[in-house]
Amino acid sequence: MPPISLAEPSGRYLSFEEREEIALLKAQGRGVREIAREIGRDPGTVSRELRRNAATRGGKPVYRAVVAQWKAQQAAKRPKSPKLVTNERLREYVAERLAGAVRRPDGTIVSGPTPPPWKGLNKPHRADRRWSTAWSPEQIAQRLKVEFHDDQSMRISHEAIYQSLFIQGRGALKRELVTCLRTGRALRQPRARSRNKAQGHVTADVVLSERPAEAEDRAVPGHWEGDLIIGTGRSAIGTLVERSSRATLLVHLPRMEGWGEKPYVKNGPALGGYGAVAMNTALTASMTKLPEQLRKTLTWDRGKELSGHALFAIQTGTKVFFADPHSPWQRPTNENTNGLLRQYFPKGTDLSRWSAEDLEAVAHALNNRPRKILAWKTPAEVFEEQLRSLNQAGVATTG
Numbered sequence: 001m002p003p004i005s006l007a008e009p010s011g012r013y014l015s016f017e018e019r020e021e022i023a024l025l026k027a028q029g030r031g032v033r034e035i036a037r038e039i040g041r042d043p044g045t046v047s048r049e050l051r052r053n054a055a056t057r058g059g060k061p062v063y064r065a066v067v068a069q070w071k072a073q074q075a076a077k078r079p080k081s082p083k084l085v086t087n088e089r090l091r092e093y094v095a096e097r098l099a100g101a102v103r104r105p106d107g108t109i110v111s112g113p114t115p116p117p118w119k120g121l122n123k124p125h126r127a128d129r130r131w132s133t134a135w136s137p138e139q140i141a142q143r144l145k146v147e148f149h150d151d152q153s154m155r156i157s158h159e160a161i162y163q164s165l166f167i168q169g170r171g172a173l174k175r176e177l178v179t180c181l182r183t184g185r186a187l188r189q190p191r192a193r194s195r196n197k198a199q200g201h202v203t204a205d206v207v208l209s210e211r212p213a214e215a216e217d218r219a220v221p222g223h224w225e226g227d228l229i230i231g232t233g234r235s236a237i238g239t240l241v242e243r244s245s246r247a248t249l250l251v252h253l254p255r256m257e258g259w260g261e262k263p264y265v266k267n268g269p270a271l272g273g274y275g276a277v278a279m280n281t282a283l284t285a286s287m288t289k290l291p292e293q294l295r296k297t298l299t300w301d302r303g304k305e306l307s308g309h310a311l312f313a314i315q316t317g318t319k320v321f322f323a324d325p326h327s328p329w330q331r332p333t334n335e336n337t338n339g340l341l342r343q344y345f346p347k348g349t350d351l352s353r354w355s356a357e358d359l360e361a362v363a364h365a366l367n368n369r370p371r372k373i374l375a376w377k378t379p380a381e382v383f384e385e386q387l388r389s390l391n392q393a394g395v396a397t398t399g
Contacts, residue, residue, distance in 0.1 A: 019065040021038065022046060052071070053071040094140055098132065100133035101133070102364075104357065104361045113130075128346065128349055129184060129343060134343055136181070136182065141156055141161065142372065144156065182339065210321060211299065211321040212297065222296035224240050225332075226306075226334060227300065227301055228274060228305060231349050235350050238283060238286070239341060241334045246333060247382070248341075274305045275305065280311055291390060295318045298320050299334075301322070341366070
């Protein structure tokens with residue numbers, strides 16, 4: 001064993017004398033908290049020291065001060081080669097989840113738009129962005145534990161992935177992959193939240209306070225949140241998100257006949273694709289594909305595109321409720337999902353050019369990304385569990 005250094009470390013790190021004291025107290029059968037009180041350290045510090053730096057040559061972990069000091073000294077050596085540089089298999093896994101192609105449910109690749117060349121600028125605005133699998137670094141880091149639970153070599157923190165993307169000199173991943181992050185930022189900076197502009201045309205029986213209490217705690221599936229994401233030329237895409245599973249449906253809103261052929265008429269028919277009539281038709285078509293038990297309520301903002309909500313409720317059996325003005329946090333799941341969707345449909349782009357099949361492919365990509373809130377399951381997996389539960393309940397009832 002190479003010689004160890006007994007130089008006095010800073011107060012942040014354990015000294016050799018403290019490690020000797022820990023070894024003696026541990027040999028006497030003292031507990032972690034008692035040892036921590038004796039040496040004046042936090043219990044977490046002692047617990048980590050016993051777990052990380054114990055000797056294991058005999059097959060069982062035995063804490064010895066000399067071995068612990070050597071291990072700590074080896075771990076403190078700098079610089080270290082980044083894990084993504086030395087582990088090719090891990091690097092390929094991370095890059096694939098960041099930059100992999102968007103696919104339809106049948107596996108065919110959707111190329112998406114052709115983005116402009118990347119110039120290293122921070123968060124390109126008003127331009128097409130590359131469509132990619134686009135898992136976040138945290139989703140990747142946590143999903144590794146699920147898929148490789150017995151392989152400790154397939155582990156990395158989300159911070160290490162961010163550093164590989166953002167910090168020069170740690171470039172195991174190509175710098176251009178920052179465009180695959182949801183925000184597309186090439187630099188780190190706090191996010192700015194935009195306020196939702198609400199409009200009021202809502203009666204007292206459909207305000208949010210009248211929504212059933214079961215929709216609030218997300219324990220019962222079938223409660224949805226919805227909104228529009230708006231593009232140029234009065235183009236839009238409808239977004240529906242189930243509160244329990246976080247499953248996403250994208251509603252195709254094509255142009256109406258006559259769009260761009262006739263001059264604008266004030267108070268004339270809405271030909272952009274998301275007037276009240278077109279919105280009702282498209283929403284009804286999307287919701288009626290779901291089982292009746294999974295379309296209980298829909299919470300929308302105060303946009304007038306859903307002013308025909310009474311007819312929609314009759315046609316689908318889905319009761320509509322409207323959030324309070326200037327209160328996007330009352331539809332948190334939908335607001336978060338709209339932020340994720342802006343990676344594929346940036347502001348300042350024409351959203352009418354995408355077909356229903358393209359929207360289905362993007363929804364498929366989003367529904368198959370693991371979520372922290374779902375214990376790193378995907379929305380598609382949780383939604384499937386809900387469907388199976390409903391089918392089993394139906395069989396039990398009829399039997």
